[in-house]
Amino acid sequence: MAFSPEQLERYSRHILLREVGGKGQQKLLQSRVLVVGAGGLGSPVSYYLAAAGVGTIGIVDNDRVDLSNLQRQILHSTPEVGQPKVESAARTLTALNPDVKINTYATRLSPDNVQEIIAGYDLVVDGVDNFPTRFLLNDACVMAKKPLVEAGILRWDGMVMTIQPGVGPCYRCVFPAPPPAGAIPSCQEAGVIGAIAGVIGVLQATEAIKLLLGVGQTLTGRILTFDALATRFREVAVKPNPNCPVCGENPLITELQEYELACDIRGNLRKD
Amino acid sequence: MTGTSKEETVVPDVVLDITHEVCPMTFVHTKLKLEEMRAGQVLEVLLSGGEPLQNVPRSVKYEGHKVLKLEPVGDNKYKLLIERGSD
Numbered sequence: 001m002a003f004s005p006e007q008l009e010r011y012s013r014h015i016l017l018r019e020v021g022g023k024g025q026q027k028l029l030q031s032r033v034l035v036v037g038a039g040g041l042g043s044p045v046s047y048y049l050a051a052a053g054v055g056t057i058g059i060v061d062n063d064r065v066d067l068s069n070l071q072r073q074i075l076h077s078t079p080e081v082g083q084p085k086v087e088s089a090a091r092t093l094t095a096l097n098p099d100v101k102i103n104t105y106a107t108r109l110s111p112d113n114v115q116e117i118i119a120g121y122d123l124v125v126d127g128v129d130n131f132p133t134r135f136l137l138n139d140a141c142v143m144a145k146k147p148l149v150e151a152g153i154l155r156w157d158g159m160v161m162t163i164q165p166g167v168g169p170c171y172r173c174v175f176p177a178p179p180p181a182g183a184i185p186s187c188q189e190a191g192v193i194g195a196i197a198g199v200i201g202v203l204q205a206t207e208a209i210k211l212l213l214g215v216g217q218t219l220t221g222r223i224l225t226f227d228a229l230a231t232r233f234r235e236v237a238v239k240p241n242p243n244c245p246v247c248g249e250n251p252l253i254t255e256l257q258e259y260e261l262a263c264d265i266r267g268n269l270r271k272d
Numbered sequence: 273m274t275g276t277s278k279e280e281t282v283v284p285d286v287v288l289d290i291t292h293e294v295c296p297m298t299f300v301h302t303k304l305k306l307e308e309m310r311a312g313q314v315l316e317v318l319l320s321g322g323e324p325l326q327n328v329p330r331s332v333k334y335e336g337h338k339v340l341k342l343e344p345v346g347d348n349k350y351k352l353l354i355e356r357g358s359d
Contacts, residue, residue: 003304012300018335022304 002026007099011053019215025053029099031212032056034121036109036137038085039063040192041151042127043075044201045208049125050093050100052209057093058103058121061085072194109133111256114140123147123211125204129187131178132259138163138171139256142247147211149204154185156193156228158200161219161238162207165247168220173241173248178259196228282340282353284316285309290328291320291349298324299331302354306337311358314340321348328352 003011003022007029014020014028031054035046038061046057063085065076073085080088086104093102105117109128114136118124124141126148128134134152141148141163148163150171163170203224210216223236245252288305290298302317309315319328321344329339329352336357345351 008300008304009297012296015300015303016296016331022307 007053010097010099014052020213024213024215028053028209028212029055032058032121033208033212034058034060034118034124035127036060036124036133037127037129038073038075038089039069039127039129040072040153040187040194040197041201041204042089042125043073044198045125045127045205046089046093047075047096048202048205049208050097050102052205053097053099054209054212055099056101056103056121058105058117059086059089059093060105060107060109060117061089062106062108072192072197074198109136111136111258114256115144118144118146121146123149123208125149125208126151127201127204131184134171135178135259136256139246139253141165142170142172143256149207149211151200151204153192153196153200154187155190156196158196158226158228159223160200160203160207160226161223162211164211164218164220169238169240170244170247172246172253173244174223174238176241176245193228196226199226199228282314284353285313287316287318289318290324291318293324295323295327299328302328302332303335306332306335306354306356309356311356313356315354315356317352317354318345319350319352321350325350 011025014025015022033049033054035042035057038059046059049057065080065083065085065088067081069076070078075092076085076088084106086106090102090104093100107113118140124137124146126134126137138148142165145165150163151158151160207218210218221238223238225234242249286305286309288302290301293301298319305315319325329342332339332354338355338357340353340355342350342352
């Protein structure tokens with residue numbers, strides 16, 4: 001075992017677990033996870049993955065820190081307003097755990113770059129704030145057979161599902177196409193309780209760690225929803241859809257396409 | 273074979289001194305040593321009385337290993353013989 005005395009102490013609570021041990025911790029240290037979005041979900045996800053000693057964490061985000069982010073995006077702090085989120089994220093995560101290598105991608109995912117970016121990682125965690133990127137990421141992960149921990153939050157509600165291509169359903173098995181532009185309001189428009197980003201993001205981090213360790217039962221084929229107002233979790237079983245446009249028997253989508261980033265979702269500039 | 277009848281003659285394959293460690297690092301070191309060993313091999317652990325004496329044998333059993341022997345060796349120190357279980 002190649003643990004330094006500092007690592008032994010830092011990861012002692014993991015090593016003590018029967019399902020982790022020294023071997024599991026080594027596995028985490030050698031793992032590579034891509035977190036797409038350094039926002040409400042991406043913050044707790046990458047924070048806990050870094051704390052856990054996931055050896056390489058990639059962070060994709062093209063935004064800069066805004067004061068209105070700080071109600072829920074715990075990677076960033078007040079003095080960092082105006083700075084690129086990936087830089088702020090890298091500083092916070094490196095300060096928490098210098099063992100972890102942070103790769104930053106200050107870019108928006110597109111059909112041109114998504115495959116290349118996800119290729120170097122064992123699994124992907126979705127923390128994006130819009131449907132076009134969510135569907136693009138699902139399609140790219142299905143095509144690359146890359147596990148994807150999917151989640152979304154809005155107002156007081158959240159959902160999580162784990163996608164293991166070839167094993168269980170993908171996002172499109174359940175939601176075949178993006179909703180019409182403007183049909184679903186954004187957090188910017190509808191609001192979101194900050195703490196729910198933590199609840200759902202930490203569930204995603206837990207799923208990611210279980211996938212990396214190969215332990216337990218993940219949310220593969222199960223959608224977990226959380227109603228924070230009622231404090232109620234619900235679980236919905238979902239099956240692979242043979243007619244799924246991307247992972248079904250006769251997929252219609254065989255190459256990546258980009259959906260229009262409707263302004264209704266990002267801002268409110270478009271009027272139809 | 274390291275059955276109970278042969279306890280007195282067991283020769284450990286590996287020896288570990290954790291008397292200078294505090295909990296939970298006592299068991300962290302014990303566990304990492306056991307992970308490196310093969311099922312059926314015997315680990316001798318030298319540990320202190322008090323918390324380590326209470327915790328380490330219990331955790332060893334919880335992880336599926338067998339405590340062959342636990343005896344005081346003086347100076348508030350104890351010798352614990354563990355047979356490594358299978359994974």
